[in-house]
Amino acid sequence: MEGSRLRIRAAAALLCATVAGWGQAATLTVGPQGRYSKPCQAFAAAQDGDLVEIDAAGDYTRDVCQFTKHNLRIRGVNGRPKIDAGGSNSQGKAVWVVSGDNNIIENVEILGAKVPDRNGAAIRFEGVNLTLRWVYFHDNENGVLSVGRGGDILVEYSEFDHNGDGSGATHNIYIGPERRLTIRFSYFHRAVIGHVVKSRASENYFYYNRFMCEDGDSSYEVDLPNGGTAVLVGNVIQQGPLTDNIHMLAYLEEGARPGYSNVLLMAHNTLVNEGPGDYEGLPANFIFTGKGVFQGLVANNIFAGPGVISNAEPESNLVFLNNLATQEALFASPSSGDYRLADGSPAIGSGQALPDEYAALLTPLWQHQPAACGQRRPQAMSPSPGAFEYGVTEPTISEPCVVYLETLQAKLWLASSKVTSAGSQSGYVVLDGIAPPGGAEVSLQYSHPAVLTGPARVTIPAGEQRARIDLSWSAPAEPVMITITAVYREQAADTRLEIAVPVTIPPRVNALVLSPAELTGGNTTSGNTVTLSRAAGAGGAVVSLSTPNPDIITVPATVLVPAGRSQVSFSVLTRIVGAAVQSSITASWNGTQATAPLKVNPVTLSHILVPGKRLGGPARHLGAVLLTGPAPASGMVIQLSSTAPEAFAPPAQAVVPAGSDRVNFDIQVAAVSTPVSGEIKAVQSGETKSAAVTADAFSISGLLLNPAITTGGLTSGVNRVTLNSPAPADGPMVVLLGSSNDAAARVPERVPVQPGLSTASFQVVTGKVNSITRVEIRAVLERPTAGIGEKTAVLMLRP
Numbered sequence: 086m087e088g089s090r091l092r093i094r095a096a097a098a099l100l101c102a103t104v105a106g107w108g109q110a111a112t113l114t115v116g117p118q119g120r121y122s123k124p125c126q127a128f129a130a131a132q133d134g135d136l137v138e139i140d141a142a143g144d145y146t147r148d149v150c151q152f153t154k155h156n157l158r159i160r161g162v163n164g165r166p167k168i169d170a171g172g173s174n175s176q177g178k179a180v181w182v183v184s185g186d187n188n189i190i191e192n193v194e195i196l197g198a199k200v201p202d203r204n205g206a207a208i209r210f211e212g213v214n215l216t217l218r219w220v221y222f223h224d225n226e227n228g229v230l231s232v233g234r235g236g237d238i239l240v241e242y243s244e245f246d247h248n249g250d251g252s253g254a255t256h257n258i259y260i261g262p263e264r265r266l267t268i269r270f271s272y273f274h275r276a277v278i279g280h281v282v283k284s285r286a287s288e289n290y291f292y293y294n295r296f297m298c299e300d301g302d303s304s305y306e307v308d309l310p311n312g313g314t315a316v317l318v319g320n321v322i323q324q325g326p327l328t329d330n331i332h333m334l335a336y337l338e339e340g341a342r343p344g345y346s347n348v349l350l351m352a353h354n355t356l357v358n359e360g361p362g363d364y365e366g367l368p369a370n371f372i373f374t375g376k377g378v379f380q381g382l383v384a385n386n387i388f389a390g391p392g393v394i395s396n397a398e399p400e401s402n403l404v405f406l407n408n409l410a411t412q413e414a415l416f417a418s419p420s421s422g423d424y425r426l427a428d429g430s431p432a433i434g435s436g437q438a439l440p441d442e443y444a445a446l447l448t449p450l451w452q453h454q455p456a457a458c459g460q461r462r463p464q465a466m467s468p469s470p471g472a473f474e475y476g477v478t479e480p481t482i483s484e485p486c487v488v489y490l491e492t493l494q495a496k497l498w499l500a501s502s503k504v505t506s507a508g509s510q511s512g513y514v515v516l517d518g519i520a521p522p523g524g525a526e527v528s529l530q531y532s533h534p535a536v537l538t539g540p541a542r543v544t545i546p547a548g549e550q551r552a553r554i555d556l557s558w559s560a561p562a563e564p565v566m567i568t569i570t571a572v573y574r575e576q577a578a579d580t581r582l583e584i585a586v587p588v589t590i591p592p593r594v595n596a597l598v599l600s601p602a603e604l605t606g607g608n609t610t611s612g613n614t615v616t617l618s619r620a621a622g623a624g625g626a627v628v629s630l631s632t633p634n635p636d637i638i639t640v641p642a643t644v645l646v647p648a649g650r651s652q653v654s655f656s657v658l659t660r661i662v663g664a665a666v667q668s669s670i671t672a673s674w675n676g677t678q679a680t681a682p683l684k685v686n687p688v689t690l691s692h693i694l695v696p697g698k699r700l701g702g703p704a705r706h707l708g709a710v711l712l713t714g715p716a717p718a719s720g721m722v723i724q725l726s727s728t729a730p731e732a733f734a735p736p737a738q739a740v741v742p743a744g745s746d747r748v749n750f751d752i753q754v755a756a757v758s759t760p761v762s763g764e765i766k767a768v769q770s771g772e773t774k775s776a777a778v779t780a781d782a783f784s785i786s787g788l789l790l791n792p793a794i795t796t797g798g799l800t801s802g803v804n805r806v807t808l809n810s811p812a813p814a815d816g817p818m819v820v821l822l823g824s825s826n827d828a829a830a831r832v833p834e835r836v837p838v839q840p841g842l843s844t845a846s847f848q849v850v851t852g853k854v855n856s857i858t859r860v861e862i863r864a865v866l867e868r869p870t871a872g873i874g875e876k877t878a879v880l881m882l883r884p
Contacts, residue, residue: 116140116166124159124168125150131157133185139166139193147171151182155212161192165221170197170205177201179209179230186236189216198225203250206230210238217243222257226250233261233285240268249277253304253329260284262311262342268294270453275301278329283308287345291317293453293472297422298325298360302803305335305373312337312347312379319449319462319472320354321424324390328360331392332373340377347379349403352439352447355387355424355471357414362391370396374403382406382443385436387471389414399612399654407437409470426475433475436468445515446551509557514571520545525573529554532568536561539569592617592651593677594628599657599670603684605714606637606662614654615672615679621646626674630655634668637685659685661717688714688721688746690769693776695752696811696841700733701783702754704813707841708735708776709749710767716741721769725750729763732780751814754780783818784809788864788876790849797829797854797882805846806864806876812838819867820845828852830860830880835867851882858882 113127113135114120121127125148127137134156139145141164149170170180177200183190195207206227208217213236220243222228228248231238238260245257256279260266266286273281274297281296281303289309296306306322309315315336324333333356341347349372356371363369369392372383380402388394388410397403415430417423426432439447452462452473462474469475514527525545531537537558545552558567570577600612615628626646632638639658646653657670662685671680691711700706710723720743725735733754741748752765762779787807795801812818817837824830831850838845849862860882865875 110134110136112136112138114138114140116143116163119143123148124166125152128152128154128157128159133157136160138162141166145169147173149173149175149180151175151184153184154188155185156187157185158189159191159193160189161194165192165194165219167194167196168207170195170199170225172197172199174198174200174205178204179206180225181207182209182211183215184211186213188212188214189218190220191217192219194221194223196222196224198227199250200226203252204230204255207248212236215239217241219243221246223247226255227259228256229258229260231259231261231263233263235262235264237265238263238267238286240266240271242270244272245274246272247275247277247301249279249303251278253278256280256283256308258282258284260286262286264288265290268292270294270451273297274299274303276303278302278304280304280308281306283310285309285311285342286313287342288314289316291315291320293319293449293451295321295323295422295453297321297323298328299323299422300325300327302327302329304328304330305332307334308338309334309336310339310375311342311345312340312349312375312377313342313345314347315349315351315381316446317351317354318447319452321357321453321472322354323357323422323424324360326360331361331364331367331369333358333369333371333392335373336375337377337379338373338375340375341379347377349374349379349381349383350443350447351381351383351386352443353385353436353449353468353470353472355414355473356389357387357416357419357424358390358392359419360390368393368396370394372397374398374401377401379403382440382447383408384439384443384447385468385470387411387414387432389416399614406440407435407470409435414471424471425473426469426471430469430475432469432471434465434467434469436470438468446513450550507558507560509555512554512556513551514543514545514554515551516545516573520547520549523547524549527552527571527573530570530572532570533565536565537567537569592619592621592626592675594618594672594674594679595651597670597672597679597681599681599683602682603686604659605688606659606666606685607688607715609656609658611654611656613657613670614652615644615646616652617646617674618651620649620651623648625650628653628672628674630670630672632668632670632683634666634685636660637662637666638668638670638683640670657683661715662687686713688712688716690723690767690772690774691746693765693767693774695765695776695778697843698777699760699779699781699810700752700754701808701810701813701818702733702780703756704754704783705815706752706754706811707749707814708752708765709747710739710741710774712741712746715744715746718743723748724768726766726768727763727778728766729761729778729780731755732757732761732763733765733778735765752778754813757782781809783866783868785820785864785866785876788862788878790862790878790880793879794881794883795851797851797858797884800848800850802848803846804849805844806836806838808838808843811843812840814840816840821865821867822847823863825861825863826858829854829858829882830862832862849880851880854882854884856884 115127137159146169175182180198198205207222207225208229210231216239223246225248228245248257249255257276263286265288266284267290269292272295371388372395374397382404384406386408415427417425417427454460524547528542539556543552595618596616598614625648630640644655666685669682691713694709721741723739727734739748739750760781764775766775786809789805791803820836822832836845836847860880862878
């Protein structure tokens with residue numbers, strides 16, 4: 086808000102102010118100079134409402150326990166204390182089994198949670214309401230596992246990394262059927278096979294986070310299997326090349342839970358797929374939804390990389406508004422995980438203002454800043470899609486910290502601003518910042534209290550940004566406009582609710598939407614809709630469809646809008662054309678009609694695919710030419726050429742068969758002593774597409790041991806060898822492995838890298854050792870070429 090002054094309070098100052106409000110709560114100290122040597126001793130001695138301070142200087146290995154106390158505040162001091170399970174667990178469940186209510190855990194590191202049933206957690210939560218702040222949970226079978234007693238869980242300014250047992254049933258965080266899960270300003274990444282975030286909560290609010298696969302093998306980045314209310318604003322969601330599942334955000338995949346309100350709201354998120362665009366013919370989905378009816382808005386997001394935005398069915402009522410789908414979003418440094426907008430990005434200033442009914446809930450006020458509280462996001466007249474506004478230069482603040490505004494303004498958000506007859510609805514009072522310690526009490530005033538009733542005041546809790554209000558009204562004799570005023574710190578904000586007297590007006594054809602409105606001939610689209618001005622009556626409404634070009638465009642003669650519904654979807658089939666045709670479709674019913682334009686384009690070149698920008702030789706690699714649609718009955722001849730034919734050469738031409746939208750071709754790569762760069766070009770009807778290629782000798786570019794330090798007697802299977810080029814189409818590249826000490830560490834003699842891939846995994850089987858033992862693992866190619874070299878990695882074994 087203009088004129089507001091940003092104030093930063095150090096965590097200690099805020100905590101002291103909060104502790105002062107607890108009355109006679111005791112402080113229990115843990116550590117070398119503390120009253121207790123271990124945290125679990127202090128938990129056992131604490132009374133409800135006490136403060137437990139854990140000194141980072143202590144050794145708390147294998148200190149595991151359950152505690153049932155309520156309203157505890159547990160925090161690390163003098164650094165971040167480390168709690169290493171060290172092979173121990175409490176009740177076969179977790180490092181800490183938290184069974185009390187309303188507990189707060191701050192600034193601790195927990196790792197190593199493993200139990201016999203492989204479902205161990207850093208924290209097993211069995212109480213009601215939990216806050217985790219500035220925590221670092223890593224290398225556990227689960228980071229947090231909640232049983233779901235219907236409370237609220239808040240995670241902020243925290244990191245969850247590399248949690249999971251590899252079965253796919255354990256995750257970085259797994260929330261049961263709680264009332265609400267809020268995650269903000271946090272970094273969740275590299276879940277082991279499982280999901281980065283999984284929640285069955287009724288409400289999920291994710292603000293300004295990074296949910297990342299990176300170089301790991303995570304499945305979904307966000308999994309909300311039972312739907313519910315999901316609000317995602319200002320998040321970076323990234324899927325890496327080694328992902329275990331091609332979908333990124335999964336919603337309602339297992340069906341709705343009774344009593345859940347299924348609404349998906351996503352605004353100003355950056356979703357980046359650096360993995361495959363499909364698997365065995367199934368396309369990757371940025372948003373993968375299950376069957377079922379839900380509604381929502383997906384607006385001003387960036388979807389970068391291969392895949393489709395969503396598989397949502399038309400009846401889901403999911404509205405997509407001004408999202409940017411692109412293969413090249415021009416990020417600052419995607420290789421290092423920096424997805425801020427770079428100069429020239431197509432996203433800069435290309436967003437739109439959110440609809441009024443969603444603006445207060447979904448407008449991003451902040452943006453994620455690694456290792457910091459975050460950055461204030463400028464409120465631009467033309468905002469940029471995605472999680473970052475272009476050109477933010479405000480300095481960052483290192484964590485831990487709490488950010489709030491000295492002066493806040495309250496705003497009101499209602500699901501609907503115009504209603505008829507008696508009824509009720511929920512809304513939100515929203516601040517333009519985060520409520521300070523003690524919360525923010527907002528008073529509410531109503532211009533017609535005899536008609537509309539609601540709370541006189543509402544308190545937004547400390548650290549929160551909004552609070553829910555419930556309104557109800559009676560049916561007026563005449564239309565009435567009601568003003569609702571929210572007042573906070575002598576500042577007022579109004580919103581209006583119009584209550585209209587219902588009038589019987591015959592429904593009409595209100596809208597005809599074609600999606601897309603421009604397509605390549607030979608394709609069929611099914612996301613087209615006819616919408617009536619209100620729900621159809623008994624027997625439904627039979628709407629007629631027509632087009633002036635029936636020889637090119639085929640639509641059903643009629644579609645039925647079912648009784649009680651106002652919208653129906655239909656399919657459009659187009660035929661292949663030799664030149665662009667500008668046409669239209671008209672929907673008619675009850676003397677009213679709506680017309681929408683439709684353009685049918687001829688099939689043209691789409692792009693060239695090569696297995697990688699660097700191709701090893703001498704070898705045969707497989708490339709492909711893709712069209713914008715299926716080829717005509719005579720097929721389509723594509724002329725191919727190379728700017729460096731002595732190094733890499735395609736055939737002179739390739740023919741796309743009738744009805745197909747692609748053709749594969751061979752790329753012959755010669756043996757070269759130094760890399761040769763150039764382009765492969767495809768030409769058809771005067772249109773040219775090209776792909777950059779560098780011919781090089783095959784070599785090994787990387788040898789990764791994971792872990793590189795381990796205990797003798799274990800087997801690890803995530804070790805990886807990487808080539809500088811995908812393996813050729815005519816057979817795998819074989820890497821020969823060797824160990825300097827087979828008794829201590831044994832590796833397979835041969836590891837094949839399959840055609841089209843550049844990496845392969847292998848196991849290292851270690852033997853027990855009596856002292857620290859150093860073993861060198863060596864990798865060379867079975868088919869050496871000039872300048873190949875070799876790679877060596879060191880494995881350290883401990884007893």
